[in-house]
Amino acid sequence: MAPYESDHVTGTGPDEDPRTGRRKAARYVVPVAVVGVAAATIGLVPALAASGDPDLPKITAQQLVEKIAKSDVQRMSGTVKVSTDLGLPDLGSLQGTMGSGQDGDGSSADPRTKLTELTSGTHTLRVAADGPEKQKVSLLERDAEYSLIHNAKDVWGYDSASNEVFHTTDQHSGEKGDKRGHQPSATPDDFAKEALKSVDDTTSVTVDGTTRIAGRDAYQLVIKPKQAGSTVRDVTIGVDAKTGLPLKFTLAPKSGGAPVLDAGFTKVSFAAPPASTFDFRPPKGAKVTEEKPGKDDRREHAPDFGGQFAPGDLSGADTIGEGWTTIAKFDTGAKGDKTSQQGGGAMGGFLGSLGDPVSGDFGKGTVFSTRLVNALITDDGKVYAGAVTKDALVKAADADK
Structure with missing residues (x-):
């Protein structure tokens, strides 16, 4: 289909502003934390392999972008595979020097200490959400589990390997207009909406057929830089045909080889998770670290395992x-x-x-x-x-x- 270009954007009706589609997308964009220069880009591996291309109604790239923007999935749960291939050496030996908490200067349950673990290797995440007040993301390891839970004003981190607990409060919880709260930024949806920030005159956006992801019918949206000098070859987003929720995200580098960023559900459900999913009490004997939110609260303790990969948030530079x-x-x-x-x-x-x-x-x-x-x-x-x-x-x- 024809590329979705900034000077050819049309609305869904004859009276709509030509740029409405992009504004709608921008309005729903979820900011993704900038974690650093080289180690900022976190990738998620592909979900289940496509099992046949479903026959879905035709859709334009603009309509698909707007479908993503209008998606309002409040309740869901699922499993996401995580793999990162930035071409970096193993950062495991650097954890102690980057604030792992194992040197006594912090808590290993602090969510900021988990970011370096996701810069290489393969991981499994389990995510759940029930509206803006309840979210959970768990990093499943071989002999342990790390969980980050947001329930109303409480934000808990728990590292079962060290039996340490991190606790802070979300001062923004329940604010008017804050639909998302501390929603986990660990799904293809977060990466996809960050990528949509780049849709302008420097970008080509097309629909590239259909696919099946985690047992659901999906469209494939392809975003390509038109400029020379970018290291990005393209971004492919698998969009759930029914809900508009991105189910898979793949970022391929111009250098070829395995994707740098890949996000996909292996399992997904849109039923409300059990209320007990978001309950947490520190286990007996656990070391609990309390941290009070600062005056300049930027929600740095949100379950945010994302990173900057496309033009967008370069605040401060x-x-x-x-x-x-x-x-x-x-x-x-x-x-x-x-x-x-x-x-x-x-x-x-x-x-x-x-x-x-x-x-x-x-x-x-x-x-x-x-x-x-x-x-x-x-x-x-x-x-x-x-x-x-x-x-x-x-x-x-x-x-x-």
């Missing part, structure tokens, strides 16, 4: 370019402190293993690469980062000189 080739610029102020000499121990070795010396009109620096996000750190302390090629970073640094 200057930006260069637009669309898929947007580059974030930071100035660390560490002039004269060469990146090759920065950081010791595990983190220094990790960065050194990724580094690639480069030079240009800007001077000298080092590019740290993954299969998706690349970052150029110059010797005068400037950082240029984005889902763009190394050449695009060097060109941006030269132009910014």
